[in-house]
Amino acid sequence: MRNDFQAAIFLVYKYITRGNKGTLILTIIVTTLAFVQINFISGVLSGAIELAHQQAKDNYVSNIVIQPGKDEDYIKQVPLLKNKITSMPGIISCTSRYTIGSNISYDPDKNGKDVKSISWPIKSINPKEEMRVTNIQNYMVAGKYLEESDRDQIMMGKEISGGFGASLEVQSLKGASVGDEVTVYYRNGVTRDYTIKGIYSVDFPLSDMAVFVTEKEMESVLGVHNRASEILVKTNQVHTEQYYIQALRENGLDKEDIRPWTDFFGLMAGLTQTFGIIKRIVFAIGLVVAGVTIFIVIYIATIGRRKQIGIMKAIGMKERIIIVSYIFLAFFYAILGISLGIVLLEVLIKPYFISHPLNMPVGKVSLMIIQGELIASIVCMFVVSIIAGFVPSWRVTKENIIKAIWG
Amino acid sequence: MINVKDLVKIYEGQVTVHALKGVSFKIEQGEFVTIMGPSGSGKSTLLHQLALLDKPTSGQILLDDIDVSKLSEHEKTAYRLKNLGYVFQEYALIPELNAIENTYLPLMLLGARRKEYTRASTELLEKVGLGNRVHHLISQLSGGEQQRVAIARALVNKSKTLFADEPCANLDTENKGIVLRLLRQLCNELGQTILMVTHELEQREFSDRVIWLRDGIIEKEEIISKEVRDSALREEYQVI
Numbered sequence A: 001m002r003n004d005f006q007a008a009i010f011l012v013y014k015y016i017t018r019g020n021k022g023t024l025i026l027t028i029i030v031t032t033l034a035f036v037q038i039n040f041i042s043g044v045l046s047g048a049i050e051l052a053h054q055q056a057k058d059n060y061v062s063n064i065v066i067q068p069g070k071d072e073d074y075i076k077q078v079p080l081l082k083n084k085i086t087s088m089p090g091i092i093s094c095t096s097r098y099t100i101g102s103n104i105s106y107d108p109d110k111n112g113k114d115v116k117s118i119s120w121p122i123k124s125i126n127p128k129e130e131m132r133v134t135n136i137q138n139y140m141v142a143g144k145y146l147e148e149s150d151r152d153q154i155m156m157g158k159e160i161s162g163g164f165g166a167s168l169e170v171q172s173l174k175g176a177s178v179g180d181e182v183t184v185y186y187r188n189g190v191t192r193d194y195t196i197k198g199i200y201s202v203d204f205p206l207s208d209m210a211v212f213v214t215e216k217e218m219e220s221v222l223g224v225h226n227r228a229s230e231i232l233v234k235t236n237q238v239h240t241e242q243y244y245i246q247a248l249r250e251n252g253l254d255k256e257d258i259r260p261w262t263d264f265f266g267l268m269a270g271l272t273q274t275f276g277i278i279k280r281i282v283f284a285i286g287l288v289v290a291g292v293t294i295f296i297v298i299y300i301a302t303i304g305r306r307k308q309i310g311i312m313k314a315i316g317m318k319e320r321i322i323i324v325s326y327i328f329l330a331f332f333y334a335i336l337g338i339s340l341g342i343v344l345l346e347v348l349i350k351p352y353f354i355s356h357p358l359n360m361p362v363g364k365v366s367l368m369i370i371q372g373e374l375i376a377s378i379v380c381m382f383v384v385s386i387i388a389g390f391v392p393s394w395r396v397t398k399e400n401i402i403k404a405i406w407g
Numbered sequence B: 001m002i003n004v005k006d007l008v009k010i011y012e013g014q015v016t017v018h019a020l021k022g023v024s025f026k027i028e029q030g031e032f033v034t035i036m037g038p039s040g041s042g043k044s045t046l047l048h049q050l051a052l053l054d055k056p057t058s059g060q061i062l063l064d065d066i067d068v069s070k071l072s073e074h075e076k077t078a079y080r081l082k083n084l085g086y087v088f089q090e091y092a093l094i095p096e097l098n099a100i101e102n103t104y105l106p107l108m109l110l111g112a113r114r115k116e117y118t119r120a121s122t123e124l125l126e127k128v129g130l131g132n133r134v135h136h137l138i139s140q141l142s143g144g145e146q147q148r149v150a151i152a153r154a155l156v157n158k159s160k161t162l163f164a165d166e167p168c169a170n171l172d173t174e175n176k177g178i179v180l181r182l183l184r185q186l187c188n189e190l191g192q193t194i195l196m197v198t199h200e201l202e203q204r205e206f207s208d209r210v211i212w213l214r215d216g217i218i219e220k221e222e223i224i225s226k227e228v229r230d231s232a233l234r235e236e237y238q239v240i
């Protein structure tokens, strides 16, 4: 048995070192590319999904959203509540917002003709607090972020203002810019004029479709104080969202409606789910294509050695040794192809995408290789190479010796 | 010792070919027998059956009193490795192995130690006149040299029986002489049983006995006299 193993190793070593270098290089290139291809496409899709999730947490609703309980318009005693929340372990910070429906109208020529108007909720922020929860301040494409004392200023995402490469122009104010005036008709009957102070773009439609005024301004519009329509909570993400939600509930927030960010993902959730499915399909197809390619290359190489296999059998070599030697050979191709593929992905492709990310509707996407998938693809490559080494050599060794040599 | 009784081989296919139609003969240990006959008379077919490379349709083959039809495929493989040597018409070496590696492969498979199989195969390569070609790749050897490596490989396991199917067919006159004298010498010195197929008349003069085949049956047998053999072995004898 050990002897057979040694003989197989001896043969493989000679095939590799003395065999046709062209075939060797070609097979390894094919294996490498097949491996890279699987991980590349699923890496891009994983990158897009991951980025969408990251965007939602960083620039949209943070990790957890607290909303008023049933039959309540607002969360009450908000400053107290916020103190309580931030003092909980694992909570980094939180911020409160008001939300109210409105109609925003924009008259670029100030003559009553060609007025652009959209229906959209307006939210309030407390700038200092907000900056500790979301990152929108880092994505200003025009003007400035709101300040606590601002009263007649408004800030909006590019999907509302229009321009800056916004993707949903139909619903926007079609090119309102910083310094322009808009009139807001609040749902409660109040009407106010605002100057656009800043426009931001995080390249994530859900975030870029928002309009903000300051908390001070909003409280005067609504005539309320120390209340909130929602509190966004940023966690240290050590545990799942459910864990922190449970902690919040245990800490006295038992009437409020508390939800994880995923509940606010809406359309995006469907999109990332679809991406996930596409990814799995592409991954599976990639594996099959890679498998078939490697199989064909090794199959042809083995069938090309039919005569040689016949001769080895004729001199009394056990079939087992022949088959094992071809499996080892295929294994060798797989090991080299996978290693080169990993080097290519990590050293060339990944750094390239980090410096040249793809512009996708969820932001700038770079490659994300998920370890589990990488391992799955490696395991699959090995399984395929065992089959590719086994099947043709097994078929040839089962053949009549005379036929293998002369047939 | 080879004992063949009423050997029949029929190739089934689109046309059924009766390649061997009942062949019987006996070959003693240490005998050098030539099988002659026109092309298509069944010479190769006969050798394939005897060397356990193929299965006869009917009849019996006894190799040293073992009925080989009773052996399983694995046992046949092991038997070939241990007891038989086969020289093919076209050298049939493994191109990725050099001369000595091709030669020692059977010994290696038998589990010999490295030192042992290196020594044995070096000796054999020297014996077949390739002492200075030991580490040459197959592609660097001439046809005659390759055939001699093949013979060395067939002998390295100290096989009792050597089969050679037209071993000189692809060789020039000089190399034919070298190979045939080598076979004769092996038979004399090592007591090897040799069964050689050829269709060239002069080549039979190196052997002890000739079995003539025609259309799958034995046409006649011929004994080669010592005088003919000795004259064939003289250096100046040219094998055409």
Ligand SMILES: Nc1ncnc2c1ncn2[C@@H]1O[C@H](COP(=O)(O)OP(=O)(O)O)[C@@H](O)[C@H]1O
Residues within 6 Å of the ligand: A402, B011, B013, B017, B018, B019, B037, B038, B039, B040, B041, B042, B043, B044, B045, B046
């Ligand atoms: N594998 C095969 N299938 C079918 N017919 C075969 C096969 N091998 C040989 N034959 C036929 O059997 C006959 C004997 O062939 P062979 O033993 O090769 O003759 P020889 O070696 O004497 O030239 C020929 O008619 C040949 O065509």
Ligand SMILES: [Mg+2]
Residues within 6 Å of the ligand: B043, B044, B045
């Ligand atoms: Mg023949």
